Amino acid sequence: MIVYNCPLVPFEFFKALGIQSRRIENTGCEFDRLSPNLCSLCRRSVASIDKNDVLVWIDSCDSSRRTSDFLKLTNKIFELHVPVTSDEEAVSRLSDDLKILWRSLKAVFGNVSDEKLYEVHSDFQKQMALLEKTLREDLNEAKRLYEQIISEKWVGSTQRRGKPILILGAPVEENIVKIIEESGGYAINGTCSGPYSMISQIPDRSNVFKNIAYRILNKKLVCMRSAFKRDISKLIDTTKPEAIVLHTIKFCDFYSFDEKELRKTKIPFVVVEDDLTSLANAQMKTRIEALIELLSHQENGIPERFELFVGIDSGSTTTKIVVLDAQAKPLYKNTVKTGAYPVLTAKGLYEEVLAKFKVPRSKIYLVSTGYGRASLDFANERVTEITCHAKGVHFFLPKVKTIIDIGGQDSKVIRVEDGQVVEFAMNDKCAAGTGRFLEVMANILDTPLQKIGKLSLEHKNEVDISSVCTVFAESEVVSLRASGHTREDILYAVHKAIAKRVGTMYERIKGTQPVALTGGVALNEGLKVALERVLNIEIQIPPEPVLTGAFGAAVIGYWANRQ
Amino acid sequence: MSKKSVGFGRILRKYSHKPATVRTLLRLGLSAELTRRRIVALSKNTFTSWTDYLALDAVCGAVNGKKTAWVNMFFPVEILFAFGLNCVSAEGLSGMFASMFLEDLAINKAEAFGICRNLCTFHRTGIGISLLNVLPKPLLVGTTNVLCDGNIPVFTTYSSLNSIPLYAIDVPREDNPQNQSYLTKQLEKTIYSLENQLKKRFNYSKFQQILMMEKESLDMLMEEYPKLCENPISMELYQHVNVLYALHLRPYQLLNAAKALSEERKPSKDDKTRLLWLHLAPYYDNDLYSIFGNNSRFLIATSEFEWDWFYWKPDPQRPIESLAQKLLRNPEVGDLSKRAAFVTKLASDFKVQGVVHFSHWGCKQSSGSIFLLKEKFEQLGIPFLSLDGDAVDHTNQSSAQYRTRVEAFLEMIK
Incomplete structure (x- = not known):
């Protein structure tokens, strides 16, 4: 079997030789002798190679080259330099190397005439x-x-x-x-x-x-x-x-x-x-x-008449529910911790609504959103939190053009036109720029999370936290404390650090005013001020910013039903 | 790379929203510093004072903006100099921003532009600098696909952002006559395209002259090599970085440095613990500078990019072929075994007691198979530290972590 790493290989050779070939593939198992900074595909595909496989390896990228450093130790490997240029010299160079490769492969797999290759x-x-x-x-x-x-x-x-x-x-x-x-x-x-x-x-x-x-x-x-x-x-x-x-x-x-x-x-x-x-x-x-x-504007007509429109936002930290009546008037809302069993938590909230309003399930249109949305199989529709935030904000603040949503585990900046998402950027890879960052910092500074925003506004001096990484920032905060900076000054620096991180996303999608801030962190006055100063904008906060996603989900149900 | 640079950076940051002001301040500040370094070099006349001067010269051209070409570290700059162009190191520009703690401005700009966070910070910062609009537009950009292949998309981006031509040179990884002639043809073609772009005849005799001067300097350095192995000169960590810029970006201006080196050293035995430094070092002021400073018990005997021309002999009679050989004979180009043979040779020649590999964030070509390099050194009984960090982004590291890991390593080998 010939195994190759990249489709720049001469497939014609494999066919002419009559040898089976396949590309390396992700096995799910990491080869941990390769540096963790190397491409995930290389790290996860080494295990797809058997020691008896003959390798035809293109020097397609740095990660591929470094992977071949290891494969040389275990396998028969033929490396091929494919030029990055494509002029006549590059064609001649590659052609000469191909000739050598053809000879080498024939030496391993048996002789085949050049005519056969031409035919293939x-x-x-x-x-x-x-x-x-x-x-x-x-x-x-x-x-x-x-x-x-x-x-x-x-x-x-x-x-x-x-x-x-x-x-x-x-x-x-x-x-x-x-x-x-x-x-x-x-x-x-x-x-x-x-x-x-x-x-x-x-x-x-x-x-x-x-x-x-x-x-x-x-x-x-x-x-x-x-x-x-x-x-x-x-x-x-x-x-x-x-x-x-x-x-x-x-x-x-x-x-x-x-x-x-x-x-x-x-x-x-x-x-x-x-x-x-x-x-x-x-x-x-x-x-x-x-x-x-x-x-798509999600405008599929829904035949039945519904009495209640329910939105459930199954988030990583909290689960939220909002109920609207047939005229889109808010009737009920609730927020609970998501805990270890997100589906059960959401179901529990929904059962409460059923019990409270005594409306049959068939008369309720339920839209789920948030990370857990896919698991809520009892919902009529599942919509991402990005669209829901756009709809939720539009419901309260119809003129808003950009939404900054800072959740517990991720943050997003969404550009909207008339409640319709036009573009968005999202950070869910690291804690920097999320509510989690604030939680960690509040913890080091021994301050209740609810108070950090207010306290940060009492800062007297401006200090900076330069690290974007939560772990590094944590050690910076510790040293700022050790060097005698006040808690208020450090807290303001913490809020500024988040604002800068979010600011990059804002710039990336070319955010425009008016801007709304949603998510649990929107209640933090310090962050609102830091964002306003860093981005040089004014920020509006919709009522119940924690519930914006759930509101949006319910509103989507309402509009779908009106069509 | 000092407190002074950081202070200057603080002033520039205040005007970050006014690119024209930053440009003027940079021009004034860097020109003054370049003059100062030149005066120091003339008066002290030491190897490092000259390389400090040349390294700054390799970025200064960018702010003056006259006939500049932005290039990567391995581009055959000799050709551009023969055309009378001023070569600026794109990596060096990122380093310069880092030394002023200003790289975050550029990195944020690049990220907002859509450049992903996994990309090496030399590249990210470089693109950000282009976007910040604080430097005059170069005439052209030039790159090789070595050492890293991120160069190609990055330099393509420089080229499209500034609407200027890109000269890309494809370097095969094996040194053989076919590849030499392939590379020679590419260099000839580059010269031809440059003639067309610049509407100027290539000055072949100047080109030969440049190679001759380079040869003279490198011959002198090679003659010093055995003596340096016995008695390495003491440098600050950042000065090692300066040496590599001087060698790669100003190869024909090394004569003063080489002469100074052959004259300056006094044979004296020191009892410092010797280390070999691999890959790059951070450009911003950080704890490693003080750990390995001149007063340290540890001496960075040499670093790999100071000698990556070791297997090459310049031939001014066949200058283009010779430059092709320069690229192919670089032991850093190719598979790990070439690099391993070269760096273990350095380790044994310089009789080092330990090796520090600075594994720069996002650099796959240097650290991808570092595990195997570590094994090679361990077989030779030489302790090896792979120090993860970021050479450019000072916010992507923790000084305390550098200190703990390096000090533990040093305690281990002392």
């Missing part, structure tokens, strides 16, 4: 041309062809059902396709685990090695390792997506650079960072669902 290559060329054509016409046929040409599993939708969503960036697996399909879209895989990365320009030359080299170096969608040649606009023109998911892998240097190009297109997009864990999967699900919600 001509066939390969024809099939590629056919693949390009069928991608426009018949996805099932394209799938069959793709799987036949490179012997890899097709990753992407085969039915054009729902909204076309293009995936760009680092290679994706089935899970993302599934998220997109479940959210009402179909996935067009523009990463190198999909068919578009295979399409190439092919000249007809007599030298088979030059031909293959040319094919490898002149793909229509070039890998980011040759950033100066990469042009995603053609793929966008061909596939006409309604939205784009930019898939980046933790510690991959390359693909976040597509973001600035996507900004020029005006097509809604979301950047997801994947470390190939189930947690990352949940985070990506929230972002992708929100993106697809942003496309």
Whole structure:
């Protein structure tokens, strides 16, 4: 078996030799001798290699190169330098290296004539041309062809059902396709685990090695390792997506650079960072669902008449419920700690409402949101907290254009127009810029969480906490205390540090006024002031900012019913 | 890299919303500091005083903005100098911002632009500096895909942000005649494209002259090598960083430094514990500077980027081929075994008792397979510390952690 790391390999060789090949894959098991700063895909795919596998390894990126340092110790490995440039010299260089590789592979797997290789290559060329054509016409046929040409599993939708969503960036697996399909879209895989990365320009030359080299170096969608040649606009023109998911892998240097190009297109997009864990999967699900919600106004007519509209926000720290009547007048609200059993907590809150209002379940329209929304199978609809915050704020403050939501475990900045999400940025990777950061700091300074905001406003001097990391900031706070700074001064610095972190996201999505602050942290007057000063804006706070998400969920039910 | 820089940074920060003012202040401040360093070099005439001067010169050009080219550390600058261009190190610019504790301004700007937090802070800060609009636009940017391949998208970004040409050179990882001729052709093509862009004939004799001067300096340094191994010169940690900038960005101006080195050292035996420093060191004032300062019991005998030209002999008669060889013979380019052979040689030549590898955040090429490097040194009985940190972003580290880990390591080897 030949195992390769990157689709820049000469597939024609494997076919001509008649040897099975497969790409490395994420096994879920980390190879911990590689540095933790290395790309998650490399760390998690070493385990997919058997010691008897023969490796054909492209020096596609730093992580791949460092991975091969280890693989050389255990496997037979043939490394191939694929130039980042694609001019005539690069083609000649690669062609010469391909010749050497061809000889080496023949020495391992048995002799095959160059004529056979030429035959395979001509066939390969024809099939590629056919693949390009069928991608426009018949996805099932394209799938069959793709799987036949490179012997890899097709990753992407085969039915054009729902909204076309293009995936760009680092290679994706089935899970993302599934998220997109479940959210009402179909996935067009523009990463190198999909068919578009295979399409190439092919000249007809007599030298088979030059031909293959040319094919490898002149793909229509070039890998980011040759950033100066990469042009995603053609793929966008061909596939006409309604939205784009930019898939980046933790510690991959390359693909976040597509973001600035996507900004020029005006097509809604979301950047997801994947470390190939189930947690990352949940985070990506929230972002992708929100993106697809942003496309549709959720205006599917609902036949029955409902008497109550209930929103449940199952958050990481607290679970909130809001009940509206048939005229969207708030009737009831409640907040409890989520605890260890989020579903039971949410169910409990819902049962209370049923008991209190004595309305049959069939007359209640329930929308769930928050991290736990997917588990609440008794809800009529599940909507991400991003859309819900937009709707919730719009309900109270219809003119608001930007929402800053700082929750217990994450923070978001959402740009809206008439209650409709236009763009958002989200931080759920680290505690900096979240309520958790404040909790940690309150704890070190021995001050009740509820008081820290007020106290911070009594600061006399300005000090700074420079670290963005909660752990480092913690030690900075300790040393500030040791050097005699007052608690008030330090608390103000803590609030400023969060404000700066959130400020980056605000700038990233080009936030505009009026701005509303939601989430539990909105009750903290100190943070409001710090944000106003750092961002030089005025901030409004909707009534019950903790409940904005749940309000939004209930409002979505109400509007859906009115249609 | 001192309290002075931090103080200057504090003033600049006050005007961060006025790019034109920052530009003027930077020009004044850096020009004054460059003049000061030049005077110190002329009067002290020591190796480090010259390299301190050259390292600053490698970033100063950016603020003056005349005929500048931003390049990465391994770009063949000799070609650009022959065209009369002023080469500025993009990594050095990030370092300069870090030394003034201003890198956060640039990093935030880059993040707001959509650059992810995993990317090395040299690159992130560089992009942020471009976006801050405090430096005049360069004429062009040039990069190689070594040592790290983040260079390509990053320099592509510089090029598109400033609407200026990018010269990218693809360096294969193996040193063989085919790759030499491939690289030579690329360099020739680069020269041809530069002639077209600059509308200027390439001054071949000046180019040869540059290589000749580089050869003279490197020959002198090579002659000093055995003596340095016996008796390394004492430098501040940041001065090691300056040496690598001087060597890579100002290779033909090293003559004064090389002459000073051959004259200055007095043979005297010291009983300091010797260490080899691998990869980079932080550019901002931090605890490591005091731990390894001149008064320390520990001596950083040398660092790897001071000798990465070790296997190369400049040939002014065949200058373009020679520059191709310079890239291919760099032991840092290629698989780990090349680097391991080179750094273990340095360790044994300099008779070090320990090795510190500064594992810069987000740098995959240097630290990806560090485990294997550590094993190599352990086989030689040389203790090895991989010190995680950030060479640019001072907020992404904790001084206390540096101190604890380094001190424990030093206690272990003493």
